[in-house]
Amino acid sequence: MQPQQNDNTLLDDKAQVENLFNKQSLQQMEETLKQTPVDFFVAQEEAILNTIRKTNTNAKIISITTWKKLAIAASFIAIAASAYIFTASNNKTKEIANNLTIQEIPTSEIESYVNDYEGIAEIDWQSEINKEGSNLENITTYLKEDSNKNQE
Amino acid sequence: MNIKDKALNLSSKVLSKFVSMQSDQELIIEFQQSAHKEAAFTQLLKRHQQKLFYQIKRMVTEHADADDIAQQVWIKVWNKLDGFKMESEFATWLFRVAYNETLNFLQKQKKQSSQNISADNLDYENAASAADGPKSAQIQIALEQAIQQLPEKQRFVFMLRYFEECNYEKIASITGTTVGGAKANFHQAIKKMEEILKRD
Numbered sequence: 336m337q338p339q340q341n342d343n344t345l346l347d348d349k350a351q352v353e354n355l356f357n358k359q360s361l362q363q364m365e366e367t368l369k370q371t372p373v374d375f376f377v378a379q380e381e382a383i384l385n386t387i388r389k390t391n392t393n394a395k396i397i398s399i400t401t402w403k404k405l406a407i408a409a410s411f412i413a414i415a416a417s418a419y420i421f422t423a424s425n426n427k428t429k430e431i432a433n434n435l436t437i438q439e440i441p442t443s444e445i446e447s448y449v450n451d452y453e454g455i456a457e458i459d460w461q462s463e464i465n466k467e468g469s470n471l472e473n474i475t476t477y478l479k480e481d482s483n484k485n486q487e
Numbered sequence: 488m489n490i491k492d493k494a495l496n497l498s499s500k501v502l503s504k505f506v507s508m509q510s511d512q513e514l515i516i517e518f519q520q521s522a523h524k525e526a527a528f529t530q531l532l533k534r535h536q537q538k539l540f541y542q543i544k545r546m547v548t549e550h551a552d553a554d555d556i557a558q559q560v561w562i563k564v565w566n567k568l569d570g571f572k573m574e575s576e577f578a579t580w581l582f583r584v585a586y587n588e589t590l591n592f593l594q595k596q597k598k599q600s601s602q603n604i605s606a607d608n609l610d611y612e613n614a615a616s617a618a619d620g621p622k623s624a625q626i627q628i629a630l631e632q633a634i635q636q637l638p639e640k641q642r643f644v645f646m647l648r649y650f651e652e653c654n655y656e657k658i659a660s661i662t663g664t665t666v667g668g669a670k671a672n673f674h675q676a677i678k679k680m681e682e683i684l685k686r687d
Binding site: 344345348349351352355356357360361363364365368369371376379380382383384386387390 | 525528529532533536537540541544545550554557558561562565626627629630631633645648649650652654655673677680681684
């Protein structure tokens with residue numbers, strides 16, 4: 336890190352410190368700090384590079400190029416957009432169903448709906464009639480038996 | 488050594504000479520664009536390794552701790568250098584990473600062993616009260632004691648300003664403050680050390 340050449344305040348600041356502690360002590364402190372074992376920095380460099388090499392072989396970092404990044408981003412946007420459209424259309428249908436009354440539906444639309452689903456409607460009606468018929472038969476047999484008992 | 492080996496040796500020497508002449512910015516571009524990142528990174532490491540280590544050691548004092556922190560910083564630099572956008576100088580960014588790592592270390596250390604710190608202070612006091620020692624040694628102890636009592640940020644700013652002779656703009660971007668804030672930190676540090684000296 337290079338000191339700024341035209342920093343006049345630096346000298347003032349340093350002088351302020353040197354008034355407090357003598358310059359020799361400050362220099363001495365710095366010299367003591369800079370005492371390191373022989374070849375310490377070579378060993379440190381090796382240690383750093385070895386750690387990096389190890390982590391690189393354990394977990395290979397795959398560099399993602401710009402177009403790959405864009406493709407990933409586009410797929411995320413597509414998923415989010417389709418999810419939004421799906422929920423929005425569902426909500427819209429629900430909203431229409433909640434707000435619509437039978438009086439508001441034009442007769443022609445009801446008729447066309449009935450015509451379209453006539454077959455299903457007939458089958459439904461037929462089953463209902465059959466059900467009711469069986470119920471009526473039960474009632475008539477019950478009534479007959481009841482009247483016979485009364486006569487006896 | 489045959490001719491082929493000599494040629495290889497010479498070419499590697501030329502290459503390393505060429506790499507050493509490159510600026511930080513050129514080395515970073517080479518790191519970011521090349522598949523052989525290690526050569527560029529090693530050059531950056533060699534260039535800034537010592538200053539970085541000394542600044543960390545000024546903060547933590549223990550040689551082994553400073554070594555651990557420095558290694559962590561360089562590994563972080565390796566992992567993040569691909570995303571470095573050259574908005575600041577590499578050295579400023581490097582010292583900023585070191586600043587954060589050192590502060591994290593000191594905070595963890597503070598939590599773990601508040602008792603050890605008081606024991607260290609006691610050692611200082613015992614050493615300082617040794618009347619038979621020369622006066623310069625007493626001043627030195629007082630100086631170290633005063634520096635160690637500074638809040639971490641003030642200490643970091645003080646070291647950068649006095650020993651690394653950094654300008655306030657650089658100090659501000661390393662410590663994440665304004666220029667005014669950095670100046671205030673430096674002067675508060677001096678004021679505090681003055682108070683400590685008067686008190687002791």
